Amino acid sequence: MLLVNPHSGKGQALSLFTGHVQHMLNEAGVPHTLVITERQNHARELVREADLSQWGALVIMSGDGLLFEVVNGLMEREDWEEAIQTPLGILPGGSGNALAASIHHYSGAQPVSSEELLVSCGFLLCKGLVSRMDLASVHLGSSPSNPTRLFSFLSLAWGFVADVDVESEKYRHVGAARFTMGTLVRLASLRVYKGRLAYLPVDEAKNWEPMSANATLTGPPDSLLVPLDQPVPSDWVVVPEEDFVLMLAMYQSHLAKDLYAAPNSTLDDGLIHLIYVRAGISRTALLRLFLAMEKGTHLANNCPHLVYTRVRALRLEPYSPKGVITVDGEVVEYGPVQAQVHGGIATLVAPPAGYRPQSPRRLP
Numbered sequence: 001m002l003l004v005n006p007h008s009g010k011g012q013a014l015s016l017f018t019g020h021v022q023h024m025l026n027e028a029g030v031p032h033t034l035v036i037t038e039r040q041n042h043a044r045e046l047v048r049e050a051d052l053s054q055w056g057a058l059v060i061m062s063g064d065g066l067l068f069e070v071v072n073g074l075m076e077r078e079d080w081e082e083a084i085q086t087p088l089g090i091l092p093g094g095s096g097n098a099l100a101a102s103i104h105h106y107s108g109a110q111p112v113s114s115e116e117l118l119v120s121c122g123f124l125l126c127k128g129l130v131s132r133m134d135l136a137s138v139h140l141g142s143s144p145s146n147p148t149r150l151f152s153f154l155s156l157a158w159g160f161v162a163d164v165d166v167e168s169e170k171y172r173h174v175g176a177a178r179f180t181m182g183t184l185v186r187l188a189s190l191r192v193y194k195g196r197l198a199y200l201p202v203d204e205a206k207n208w209e210p211m212s213a214n215a216t217l218t219g220p221p222d223s224l225l226v227p228l229d230q231p232v233p234s235d236w237v238v239v240p241e242e243d244f245v246l247m248l249a250m251y252q253s254h255l256a257k258d259l260y261a262a263p264n265s266t267l268d269d270g271l272i273h274l275i276y277v278r279a280g281i282s283r284t285a286l287l288r289l290f291l292a293m294e295k296g297t298h299l300a301n302n303c304p305h306l307v308y309t310r311v312r313a314l315r316l317e318p319y320s321p322k323g324v325i326t327v328d329g330e331v332v333e334y335g336p337v338q339a340q341v342h343g344g345i346a347t348l349v350a351p352p353a354g355y356r357p358q359s360p361r362r363l364p
């Protein structure tokens with residue numbers, strides 16, 4: 001099933017699909033049914049109810065937001081454990097296209113233009129290789145006794161990055177350049193975000209009483225988390241600083257096509273790559289970090305304000321009453337939030353680790 005959001009990106013997803021990918025699928029003998037999404041949550045409802053045995057894969061042609069709906073629709077099903085093993089595919093039709101860029105990168109290919117990225121993802125779709133993908137379970141807790149849980153395949157952001165993501169929506173007509181424009185605008189009014197950040201380092205992962213053992217939540221138990229109204233367990237690290245410029249948790253390599261934010265990440269490493277920038281960084285140094293992020297060299301920049309660490313779970317408690325938190329680029333309820341990674345629970349149409357593309361052969 002190929003779900004196309006006709007409004008994604010610059011509003012050309014359907015013509016991009018028919019112009020670049022459809023004939024590739026036909027030539028590769030990949031039968032597909034096109035579903036044009038009609039509204040927000042259409043895809044989520046559709047996959048929640050669908051007879052999944054009919055489909056070899058669920059592929060979306062949109063930005064990451066439509067895949068976010070599909071993942072959460074699958075995880076809301078009674079048979080979530082089986083449902084989330086349905087191979088998921090992505091064709092870049094948005095302006096960010098973080099997962100598509102990550103898959104392209106994992107395939108060993110060099111960075112390319114937006115249209116070439118679409119062709120590359122179409123080609124990988126025709127090949128049909130599948131891999132495991134991590135998901136993070138994210139709890140949003142303005143009401144700690146009844147937290148909302150959702151599943152994320154890409155990122156959790158607060159502060160500078162989340163603000164830029166939301167504020168740059170108005171520049172979406174320029175495509176991927178919207179993030180550069182948004183970054184420059186926000187740099188001009190750089191601010192400090194106050195809150196408490198804590199995390200479970202990779203080596204400390206110990207299981208606690210499963211949090212989702214209550215019957216109301218579908219999905220795997222979050223054995224590393226305790227309820228949001230309780231202090232974090234003793235083996236967590238509480239970051240001493242409470243003034244930040246940004247917090248970014250990534251489970252894939254790219255935050256957008258040209259933002260190679262977590263260069264050490266792989267599709268199913270079972271890790272959250274946590275990056276935070278402490279307050280006190282100058283505008284110039286922050287700009288330098290974002291410029292370096294295009295090449296993925298920002299972590300080697302020796303920036304004293306930047307901290308990078310690999311974790312299994314984290315908790316963020318923002319102090320300011322208003323603000324923006326994004327999950328996979330989508331704005332979610334603002335307030336305390338915690339997450340834990342579930343290694344490799346989803347399946348993605350993407351080449352496995354170590355895959356190297358064959359050099360093109362000339363047809364006889």
Ligand SMILES: Nc1ncnc2c1ncn2[C@@H]1O[C@H](COP(=O)(O)OP(=O)(O)OP(=O)(O)O)[C@@H](O)[C@H]1O
Nearest residue numbers: 008009037038039040041062063065066094095096
């Ligand atoms: N026909 C539709 N009309 C309006 N909204 C839709 C429609 N189909 C899907 N949506 C919604 O559009 C939202 C944005 O989609 P998505 O993130 O995939 O694309 P995008 O916003 O163009 O991508 P990007 O954020 O990279 O620019 C999704 O949350 C989805 O629910």
